Amino acid sequence: MQLLILFLCVAVLLVAISGWKLHPFLALLAIGLLYGIACGLGPVRSVELLTEGFAGTLQWIAIIMVLGAMIGEISNDTGGASLIARSTLKLSGEKRLPYAMGITGYIISIPVFVDVAYIMMQSVTEALAAKSKQNILGVGLSLATGLTATHALMPPTPGPLAVAGILDGQLGRIILINFFVAFSAMAGGLAWAIFYCRKVELDADRIIRERYASKSKDTLSKGVSSDSKSQPHNQSIWIACLPIFAPLVLIAIGSFTPSESTNHWSTMARFLGSPLVALSIGVILATLQYGRDVSMSRLSSVTERAIEKTALVVMLTGAGGAFGHVIKNSGVTETISQYASEIESVGFLFPFLLASIITTTTGSITVSMITTASIVAPALTTLGISAEMAAALIGSGSFCVFHVNSSFFWLLNRLHDAPPTVLLKTYTVQSLCMGLGALAAVLLLKLCGLQ
Known part of the structure; x- marks a missing residue:
């Protein structure tokens, strides 16, 4: 009965978000309360569990999300992201532009x-696209595949960070596993962008070529319009990349430092590797991109923008954690254990399939990942999956598939005047290729003995 109630609540949640257009924040809290009451926890206890789960999830994740967004805002202000793109293109060459754009997206979407x-x-x-005489959709979707890969799989982006917290996984191990999985997902998306999407020509392509035909060769080689407001302040590529990679390295080192070790270096490694400290160091390093232009007013403005952009995701993460906390305390784990033999054959793929269903229905990576993690967390032992591998499977499934209920779908439609029918054949299919590519990487890791 508990399983039936859970499945019904998840179904109602999907209908409420996608069909009734109820905001995910309200839907998660309302369905969490209804689930608790339906399972016999009582209304008072259900409310207590919701508030406990909400507070427990956000006790450290909220701060990290804001710090990560600050790094992205500073990179936007200083032109660091553009510098990374130009440097990548210089290394790869124009013929390998899709690969360059994919790698660029892979890097800059970690904090953005x-x-x-x-x-x-x-x-x-x-x-x-104008310089290389390639179609904008092929170049744009090459960038999008890198952006989406790290957004769904690499902390400290909100989705993977929330999943790590809900599943109680080791963040450093998740970073190492998902680094490989994200590259495989990007490879799947790039394959579709190169072999199909780059052949699709839009009316926007003619407009773009005419617009950039009169621009100087120097401006085109930089890949930035002459009136861009985000020109680099003569910083090096290393300074642009340092705020992104330094926190990841610190977190990885801290996670693999033995907790029982009490010597000075181990203590320091765990301190610097805590996500809060690591991301704070990333923000400090990011301010180096301002050079002499740094000021308290600029930093205050960046902080305000970061808080504004992360507020919705923070609340959504808290609501997802609250829903998951009710599930953990409902006794459904014991119920799932009773059917371990029946679900064992598909247990490993369960997180992937569930995340795929929720993404296809809601169109939101974050909602899909948080909801799936909340449902999967109590059943990890029964399914025989580590928290880190479950996080990789959830991230892989969250790619499948984006269509008209995805905000990015309509972003592409607006920016490039791409008809929905064209995007369904390009962007939607690309998301499926990414999901399957990521799943292939997870299965390969499993064959290598990683559980």
Whole structure:
């Protein structure tokens, strides 16, 4: 009965978000309360569990999300993201432009939200498409595949960070596993962008070529329009990349430092590797990109924008954690254990399939990942999956598939005047290729003995 109630509640949750257009924040809290009452926890205890779960999930994740967004905002202000794109293109060459764009997206989306990053890189994308005489959709979706790969799989982006917290996984191990899985997902998306999407020509392509035909060769080689407001302040590529990679390295080192070790270096490694400290160091390093232009007023403005952009995701993460906390305390784990033999054959794929269903229904990576993690967390032992592998499976499934209920779908429609029918054949199919590519990487890790 508990399983039936859970499945019904998840079904109602999906209908409420996608069909009734109820905001996910309200839907998660309302369904969590109804689930608790239906399972016999009582209304008072259900409310207590919701508030406990909400507070427990956000006790450290909220701060990290804001710090990660600050790094992205500073990169946007200083033109660091554009510098990374140009440097990548210089290394790869024009013929390998899709690979360069994919790698660029892979890097800059670690601290930056996908929609924001794509808008930020729009002038770069259009200039590079014009220079290389390639169609904008092929170049743009090459960038999008890198952006989406890290957004769904690499902390400290909100979704993977929330999943790590809900599943109680080791963040350093999740980073190492998902680094490989994200590259495989990007490879799947790039394959579709190169072999199909680059052949699709839009009316926007003619407009872009005419617009950039009169621009100087120097401006095109930089990939930024001459009136761009985000010109680099003569910083090096290393300074642009340092705020992104330094926190990841610190977190990884801290996670693999033995907790029982009490010597000075181990203590320091765990301190610097805590996500809060690591991301704070990333913000400090990011301010180096301002050079002499740094000021308290600019930092205050960046902080305000970061808080505004992360507020919705923070609340959504808290609501997902509250829903998951009710599930954990409902006794459903014991119920699932009774059917371990029946679900054992598909147990490993369960997180992937569930995340795929929720993404296809809601169109939101974050909602899909948080909801799936909340449902899967109590059953990890029964399914025989580590928290880290479950996080990789959930992230892989969250790619499948994006269509008309995805905000990024309509972002591409607006920016490039791409008809929905064209995007269904390009962007939607690309998301499926990414999901299957990521799943292939997880299965390979399993064959290598990783559980």
